[in-house]
Amino acid sequence: MKLKDFGKKNIFMPDATRGAIRFLTTEQLEQTGTKAVVTNTLHLLMNIGVENLYKLGGIKKMMNWNGLLLTDSGGFQVFSLIHTGKWKGKVHENGATFKSPTTGQIYELTPESSIDIQMSIGSDILVTLDDCRNTGISRKEAEISVQRTLNWAERCKNHFEKKYGGTRKSGKLLSCVVQGSNYLDLREKCAKGLVNIGFDGYNFGGFVVDKEGNLVVDEMSVVVENTPKDKFKYAMGVGKPEDIRKCSKLGYTVFDTVLVTRNARHGTLYSSDINGEVLRIMNAEYSVDERPIDSNCDCYTCRNFNRAYVHHLLKAGEATGMTLATIHNLRYYQRLIDELNLNANALNL
């Protein structure tokens, strides 16, 4: 797939946060039909470092990955690790300053450095640094988050243009993140502000489900309605298969979520044979089940092994169980995306 067509059709990108889909080789990943992956700016910065990434030719070369690569800006980590107090650090107007809990090293993530790191990673689709917050924050906090996100997005764009020549010269795409929590007018304000700056794609940021686990459809709709039709919409972190179907109807085409791979490792598999799609492979009922995980699936796992085997491997803590489970879940998501694209084509004809 060519970069200019990114997001024209539905696409699911699994999260290879530190440059790998856990328990899979790049070859195994390719065999699931995956066309693009997401890596994380902050984690690669701390694990490999900008200079080494640059010297080594970027993470795609290291991974031997020929597909597309989207890099997340680190905004989510600023939220999930620093705002929540799990890591020591401060969020300020210039970005975030924090201390590695393992090495003690001090890191400074700014809008400009985030772009630089993403370029050294060798990203195809970059994401602006944003001030991500939890749902249920006060209006005042949401306003600060939106203002900061807009400010940082503009700085990212300027830096991307001046230092790298923007989309035209670099050949890369720059997407931005819409914040505003559950305040619809703030979502609209943020979206419009970002459109004024101008980006290749618009990402729905923050939390995509409420406390009950329901997709925040109203917020997501506002973002679609206030961003250009010819630019891709990326539903960051979405999600369950049913939520991807819903988002696709709203106009989002780009998806990523940790659920598909993390659930696989934790024994929650997806199967069209099961009412509700969820098959908890570790449960006792599968201990002697000789059927494949999904009778409609063409993945390596389903073609070669039965439920009892995957059940046994995961129960026994064998890493191969995680591999087989991850392969299946990834294939399930790719087939879900294929189906959405088929349906979209049928509507257009």
Added chain:
RNA sequence: UCCGCAAUAGCUCAAUGGUAGAGCAAACGGCUGUUAACCGUUCGGUUCUAGGUUCGAGUCCUAGUUGCGGAG
């Protein structure tokens, strides 16, 4: 045969004479821009047996049973 040590949840072990707990296993659930092969809930007991002392015994005493070690 004698001497010593032990016996508590399915397993490995805690518990001043004062409400018998933990880890693992089991059953089930959760996970949404990954600090997560993680987290949570539940299930789980004639404390080897029979007596005794005591207001009260898993704990102290007596006898037995089983296991482990040593002596002969």
